[in-house]
Every structure is written in structure tokens, then in C-alpha cells.
Amino acid sequence: MSTGRPIEYDREHSLQKALELFWRNGYKGTNLKDLCDETGLSKSSLYSVFGDKHQVFLLSIQSYSDALLDELRLQYQSSESPLRFIEKVLLDLADEASPGKDRKGCLVMNSATEFAQTDPQVAKIVGNTLRKMASIFENAVSSGKESSDINKNVEPHSTALFLVNSIAGMKTMVKAGHPKKELLEIAKSVMKHL
Structure with a gap:
């Protein structure tokens, strides 16, 4: 007799489906029926496993953020x-x-523009993600200076913030439909600062 998939698998699978839906449609463009259809969960199961729509959204952003930082x-x-x-x-x-290419942008950046000024929980996740990204870049810049791979005159912390800001802007431009050629020009300009 089969016991079915483990609850944790179902939860992670459903969370991934919800994440993809929010990423495609945004928070305001996603309703409860959409979430139930996408995750395969009934309304009562969705509430039981995750809580309300807002909680599913927060968990989705956090999951996306964790994966983004792990990849970086x-x-x-x-x-x-x-x-x-x-x-x-x-x-x-x-x-x-x-x-x-699919131009959904970045769920963290999309959430920042949709909510960061009005939702302290979203703002906290976005802020933590950006700080952790900056920390990774700061370590890279410091290491690059030590190995003479990066200009010794650049300041690691401000350069890391500059990189995060450049990436955020580039992600916005990708979502807005700017051509690859323009994004490559920006990348080239950013690299000149290093």
C-alpha cells in the first residue's frame, strides 16, 4: 500500500508552483483560485499548509531569495x-x-517595486537579500584587490553597492524589454569601474 509523497515534498513542490505564479503575475495579479489551481491544493489545504495568500507570497519570495543567493x-x-x-x-x-527569453525579471526586484514601500515583511526580505548580495560582491572585490585582479583603488563596500544597484537596474531593463545590446553596454561600463 502506497503512502503517497512525503508532506515535505508536496509542500516544496506546491511552494515552487506558487513562486512561479507570483513571479509571472505578481501578488496583485494572483488570486486564491489561481494559487489553488497552480499548486493543486484545495483552499483549505492551502491555508493549512501555508496560511493565507500573503504568507504564501512571503514564503515564495524567501525561497526565491535563498536560491538566488545560493547560486551567486x-x-x-x-x-x-x-x-x-x-x-x-x-x-x-x-x-x-x-x-x-522569458522576461519575468527578478522576483525580489519585482516585489520591491510592487510592495517594499507598503509591506514591511516584503521590505525585510528584499533588504536582507540585497545586503547579502552586496556582501558576496564585497568579498569578491576585496579578494580581487588582494590578487591584483581588481583595481587596488576601488573601495570594496561602495563598489559592492554599485554592483547590486547596477544589477537591479539591469534586471528592470530586461523586464521592460530593452535589447541585449544595451544590457551588454551597461555590463561593459560597469566592468570599466573595476
Whole structure:
């Protein structure tokens, strides 16, 4: 007799489905019926497993943020140099503007523009994500300065903030439909500062 999938699998699978829905439609563009249809959960199961729509949204943003930061750390650790790591992040981002690519943008940045001024819980997740991104870049810049891979005159903390700001702007431009050529120009300009 089969016991079915483990509850944790169902929860993670359903959370991933909810995340994708919020990422596509935004919070305001997603209703409870959409969440139930996408996750395969009934309304009562959705509330039992996650709580209300807002809680599902917060869990989705946090899950996305965790995956984003894990990927950024992995890219840094596996890069041949700090400078190549930063360049790859920027070029990968510019590649998101290629024809035929899905231009959903970044769920963290999308949530910041939709809610960060009005929802302290969203603002906290967004703020923590941006601070952790800046910390990864600050470590890369510091390491790059030590190895002479990055200009010794750049200040790691402010350069990291500049990189996060540039990435946020580039992600917004990708979502707004700017061509890859423009994103590559921005990436090239950012790299000149290093």
C-alpha cells in the first residue's frame, strides 16, 4: 500500500508552483483560485499548509531569495577569478534580454517595486537579500584587490553597492524589454569601474 509523497515534498513542490505564479503575475495579479489551481491544493489545504495568500507570497519570495543567493555564492566559489565572477554575473544578466527569453525579471526586484514601500515583511526580505548580495560582491572585490585582479583603488563596500544597484537596474531593463545590446553596454561600463 502506497503512502503517497512525503508532506515535505508536496509542500516544496506546491511552494515552487506558487513562486512561479507570483513571479509571472505578481501578488496583485494572483488570486486564491489561481494559487489553488497552480499548486493543486484545495483552499483549505492551502491555508493549512501555508496560511493565507500573503504568507504564501512571503514564503515564495524567501525561497526565491535563498536560491538566488545560493547560486551567486556557487558562481563566486567556482569562478576562475573575482573579476571573471562579476563579469559572468553581468553577462548572464544581459543574456536574459536575448530574443525568445522569458522576461519575468527578478522576483525580489519585482516585489520591491510592487510592495517594499507598503509591506514591511516584503521590505525585510528584499533588504536582507540585497545586503547579502552586496556582501558576496564585497568579498569578491576585496579578494580581487588582494590578487591584483581588481583595481587596488576601488573601495570594496561602495563598489559592492554599485554592483547590486547596477544589477537591479539591469534586471528592470530586461523586464521592460530593452535589447541585449544595451544590457551588454551597461555590463561593459560597469566592468570599466573595476
